[in-house]
Amino acid sequence: MFALSLIMIAHAFWGPQLAPKNLAALLTWVHFRGLVVLVILLAGNLFCMACPFMLPREIARRMHLPKWDWPKRFRNKWPAIMLFVMVLFAYELFDLFADPWWTGGLIVGYFAVALFVDSFFRRASFCKYVCPVGQFNFLSATMAPLEISVRDRPTCDHCQTKDCIRGGFASATASADRVSKTRDTTDRLALPVYQRGCELALFLPRKVGNLDCTFCMDCVYACPHDNVGLFARLPAEELTVTGTRSGLGNLDQRFDLTALIIVFAFGALLNAFAMISPVYALEQWISDQSGLQIEWPILMSLFAVGLVLEPAILLFGAAASFRAVTRSTGSLLSIVNRFTRSLIPLGFGVWLAHYGFHFFTGFLTVIPVAQNAALRSSGSAWLGTPQWQLGGMPESIVFPMEIGFMSLGLLGSWLVSWAISTQVSPQRAMLGFVPWGILHLTMFIAAVWIMNQPMDMRGTFLGG
Numbered sequence: 001m002f003a004l005s006l007i008m009i010a011h012a013f014w015g016p017q018l019a020p021k022n023l024a025a026l027l028t029w030v031h032f033r034g035l036v037v038l039v040i041l042l043a044g045n046l047f048c049m050a051c052p053f054m055l056p057r058e059i060a061r062r063m064h065l066p067k068w069d070w071p072k073r074f075r076n077k078w079p080a081i082m083l084f085v086m087v088l089f090a091y092e093l094f095d096l097f098a099d100p101w102w103t104g105g106l107i108v109g110y111f112a113v114a115l116f117v118d119s120f121f122r123r124a125s126f127c128k129y130v131c132p133v134g135q136f137n138f139l140s141a142t143m144a145p146l147e148i149s150v151r152d153r154p155t156c157d158h159c160q161t162k163d164c165i166r167g168g169f170a171s172a173t174a175s176a177d178r179v180s181k182t183r184d185t186t187d188r189l190a191l192p193v194y195q196r197g198c199e200l201a202l203f204l205p206r207k208v209g210n211l212d213c214t215f216c217m218d219c220v221y222a223c224p225h226d227n228v229g230l231f232a233r234l235p236a237e238e239l240t241v242t243g244t245r246s247g248l249g250n251l252d253q254r255f256d257l258t259a260l261i262i263v264f265a266f267g268a269l270l271n272a273f274a275m276i277s278p279v280y281a282l283e284q285w286i287s288d289q290s291g292l293q294i295e296w297p298i299l300m301s302l303f304a305v306g307l308v309l310e311p312a313i314l315l316f317g318a319a320a321s322f323r324a325v326t327r328s329t330g331s332l333l334s335i336v337n338r339f340t341r342s343l344i345p346l347g348f349g350v351w352l353a354h355y356g357f358h359f360f361t362g363f364l365t366v367i368p369v370a371q372n373a374a375l376r377s378s379g380s381a382w383l384g385t386p387q388w389q390l391g392g393m394p395e396s397i398v399f400p401m402e403i404g405f406m407s408l409g410l411l412g413s414w415l416v417s418w419a420i421s422t423q424v425s426p427q428r429a430m431l432g433f434v435p436w437g438i439l440h441l442t443m444f445i446a447a448v449w450i451m452n453q454p455m456d457m458r459g460t461f462l463g464g
């Protein structure tokens with residue numbers, strides 16, 4: 001992944017500046033995004049596991065640079081939410097999908113921020129508190145069929161060392177199976193082997209699901225009892241779990257997580273809405289009405305409506321209806337906190353439909369672009385002459401897949417909100433489910449309408 005990042009950065013700055021012919025723009029906006037969601041759907045958060053931004057942290061750590069703990073007041077999701085919104089905003093304002101140079105700048109900036117944060121702060125501060133891609137992957141991975149968890153709980157009850165969270169120096173015997181694979185075992189066996197524990201502060205016996213888990217496998221290697229592994233589970237079930245979770249606390253009291261989920265779910269609609277023709281007509285209308293001739297305030301007003309006003313009206317409206325029909329005495333905010341996580345399956349379905357559309361209709365375009373890059377950089381067609389006619393699957397096949405992804409998302413959201421409704425109001429669960437079911441259906445219909453519009457074929461030649 002790191003080598004691929006270097007190739008993308010080089011091509012961004014020194015390759016052709018036409019996005020569909022540039023590896024940085026094409027791989028970032030078509031292939032990377034599509035593969036992230038598809039791999040999470042089929043397996044888990046494997047992109048965090050292989051993240052090239054981990055490398056700066058490893059270098060900084062080996063140089064013993066990090067000295068501080070992440071400041072307590074920022075140990076929440078607000079920094080990452082701000083960056084998440086800024087990336088979505090910059091993507092639209094600067095048309096990043098069409099700009100290889102700025103896409104390269106974004107990748108370099110990402111490395112720089114990761115290096116900066118992890119050079120000063122201990123543990124995985126960048127992943128847990130800063131990285132917007134990580135937060136996207138954490139929420140999406142609640143839909144994944146795999147998770148890291150303990151094999152046998154009673155073993156943890158009797159465990160003295162808790163190395164899975166504390167890390168530690170493995171004894172030569174415990175590490176023998178690992179080091180004996182190397183040639184010179186004698187000297188190595190004499191050395192203590194340091195293994196990190198979970199740097200995301202997830203204590204395995206009390207870890208729930210995939211939230212905040214980067215799939216780094218440190219805990220798997222650290223556990224002296226070989227009691228941690230990668231296991232199959234029921235996707236989305238973790239969204240219905242109540243109580244305190246290791247590393248996250250009680251989700252019902254985490255409004256920052258609620259805000260992150262709102263940006264994730266409503267951002268999916270907004271991001272897809274921004275690439276269809278009606279958005280241009282709407283922007284023109286706002287410009288005519290307000291007299292504004294520059295884009296950023298118009299775009300900002302669309303973001304304010306899409307990410308703040310609309311979610312506030314819909315979520316507090318559904319919470320007020322829930323409270324009225326179930327005669328619940330909880331505050332509106334506590335009900336919103338409790339039910340907002342039911343938006344994740346539908347939000348993930350919309351991201352899947354959107355990113356899947358670009359990926360499936362254009363996944364073969366990387367071949368001629370790589371061939372062209374090899375030809376231009378070396379002067380010989382050692383990858384073959386560019387086959388510019390290659391594209392992907394026809395839209396007539398991809399569209400039903402999009403509807404399928406979103407329908408599964410709707411079903412998941414309904415099941416999660418039903419489960420939460422039975423927990424909060426067992427006597428009137430069906431009545432309590434109705435407002436949330438209607439909210440999900442409304443978002444689903446909006447998403448289907450958006451996907452049904454003619455779309456920008458961003459980053460590929462297919463748009464003509």
Ligand code: SF4
Nearest residue numbers: 156159162163164223
């Ligand atoms: S996962 Fe391993 S190291 Fe952690 S408490 Fe359980 S047995 Fe101990």
Ligand code: SF4
Nearest residue numbers: 198213214216217219
């Ligand atoms: S150490 Fe284990 S629990 Fe912690 S982030 Fe890595 S894989 Fe997940």
